[in-house]
Amino acid sequence: MSTRADDLIDRRRLRRKLTFWRVIAFLVIALALAGSLRWLFAERLATATAHIAQVRIEGTITEDDELLERLDRIRESGAVKGVILTVDSPGGTTAGGEAVFEEIRRLAEEKPVVAQVGTLAASAGYMIASAADHIVARQSSIVGSIGVIVQIPNVTDLMENVGVTVEEVKSSPLKAEPSPFNATTEEERAMLRAMVLDSYDWFIGLVTDRRPLSRGEVTALADGSVFTGRQALDRKLVDALGGKREAKEWLVERGVDENLEIVEWKAETSGGSLFFSEAAGAWLARMLGVPQQGGILSLLGAERIFLDGLLSVWQPEMTHLPD
Helix, strand or coil: CHHHHHHHHHHHHHHHHHHHHHHHHHHHHHHHHHHHHHHHHHHHHHHHCCEEEEEEEECCECCCHHHHHHHHHHHHCCCEEEEEEEEEECEEEHHHHHHHHHHHHHHHCCCCEEEEEEEEEECHHHHHHCCCCEEEECCCCEEECCCCECCCCCCHHHHHHHCCCCCCCCCCCCCCCCCCCCCCCHHHHHHHHHHHHHHHHHHHHHHHHHCCCCHHHHHHHCCCCEEEHHHHHHCCCCCEECCHHHHHHHHHHCCCCCCCCEEECCCCCCCCCCCCCHHHHHHHHHHHCCCCCCHHHHHHCHHHHHCCCCEEECCCCCCCCCC
């Protein structure tokens, strides 16, 4: 009899424990949902009222459909009264920079747009900054590197060492050339140089149209050189020194209400989720000592390995590693 009573007591204890943990699990899920919904609706509410939109353009530039769509939504939004582009990029593909440049120009036809340079706006990064009607840079920002480059790896020595050969049959000598599997010929170099110079000429024309400089002055600056923000101001590649505050002051001078808040328009396709938010991801990145923008690939500079086509990217040679 006592055994049955003990069994009943144990079952009741087990039920209480199960009920307790079910309640805890329900509360955790409810809090996670509430936090996610609060974050979601707070962002929606912020972008629904009159404000200044901030867009971050960071890292290596490629053809980014999400960014283009975001800029288009900003253009169409009646709540956006002005735009601050925060640029921090070494450049990227020429076509990617061109696409973003054109979308910013469409935006600037309807709303005042100012670019605020962070650490770096080089090559295609500077191309994008020049699409704005005013450029603000820090005194120590890196600006410039106007130019185009194409790079082809050559693995012929490696293939010879491991005993691998590549045989091919093609319709003409320049088909699929240059190739990493054989040395580049003078004819192939001439073809590539013609492409590079054509895009370079287009890049110079673009900067000439956007900056208070003659074509000759732009050409003299477009030798791949980079400049500090102070030097860039002297050369008219930027319009003022400062940061986000100075960028907002320029918008106010253009009639934007100075009391409006700056609201960042973030990418909708972020890595966050209901149970692992973007904030949590940023916290984890900080704990690991990894950059929050771009992650491990950005830290190692390896993302540039995956670029294809003509590049407008600043690629300084690291000749000495710091101790």
